[in-house]
Amino acid sequence: MSSAILNQFVQDISQDTNLQQQLQEATNRESLVNKMVELGNEKGYSFTPSETEEWLESMANQSGASGELSEEQLEAVAGGASAGGAGTVGTDWFMRFPPR
Numbered sequence: 001m002s003s004a005i006l007n008q009f010v011q012d013i014s015q016d017t018n019l020q021q022q023l024q025e026a027t028n029r030e031s032l033v034n035k036m037v038e039l040g041n042e043k044g045y046s047f048t049p050s051e052t053e054e055w056l057e058s059m060a061n062q063s064g065a066s067g068e069l070s071e072e073q074l075e076a077v078a079g080g081a082s083a084g085g086a087g088t089v090g091t092d093w094f095m096r097f098p099p100r
Contacts, residue, residue, distance in 0.1 A: 002051040003058070009036070009045045019043075029056070 013019045019039055026032035033052045040047055047055075 002047045003055055005045055005047055006036075006040075006052065006055040009040050009043065009047075012043060013039075029053075032056075 013023065022039060023032065023035055026035050033049050033056065036052050037047065037049050040052075
């Protein structure tokens with residue numbers, strides 16, 4: 001169920017520019033994973049670095065060879081925000097560091 005929890009957390013991120021900004025500060029994939037776990041814990045979510053890594057990898061795999069997310073994936077990550085809306089940071093913060 002950690003995937004569902006992470007999806008909900010990502011929806012929260014899409015609506016919170018402070019969270020988005022904190023995640024944008026990640027300098028590598030490991031720091032991104034650790035920051036997601038830390039911020040998730042602060043917001044009452046419970047997931048591990050391993051679960052977060054798996055979620056990030058699954059999102060990257062779903063994006064296909066192009067490295068881009070489908071419309072459906074973008075809506076899930078961005079919380080349904082329209083282009084130019086608050087949630088459009090969506091793929092920027094987690095696609096910067098592709099799976100190993």
